[in-house]
Amino acid sequence: MKPIQNRMTDLLGVEYPIIQAPMGWIARAQLASAVSNAGGLGIIETSSGQLDEVRAEIIKMRE
Structure with a gap:
């Protein structure tokens, strides 16, 4: 599929x-x-209020 x-x-x-x-x-x-690897914009949920968990997810996402 051709990128838009x-x-x-x-x-x-x-x-x-x-x-x-x-x-x-x-x-x-x-x-x-x-989603990001497929060419879209993937977003990590941050409304849980668990800052340490969100940081861990950001690290995983970067990897």
Whole structure:
């Protein structure tokens, strides 16, 4: 599939204008990484308030 190029994809640095919602406890590094690796914008959920867990997920996402 050919990447889409428009203002939104340029601004976000993604190939496809797909944004994965930060859905509760399911939006962790594994899901966000899969979306990002497929060319969309994966987002880690941060509303849990567990700062140490969020940091750990960010580290996993970067790996």
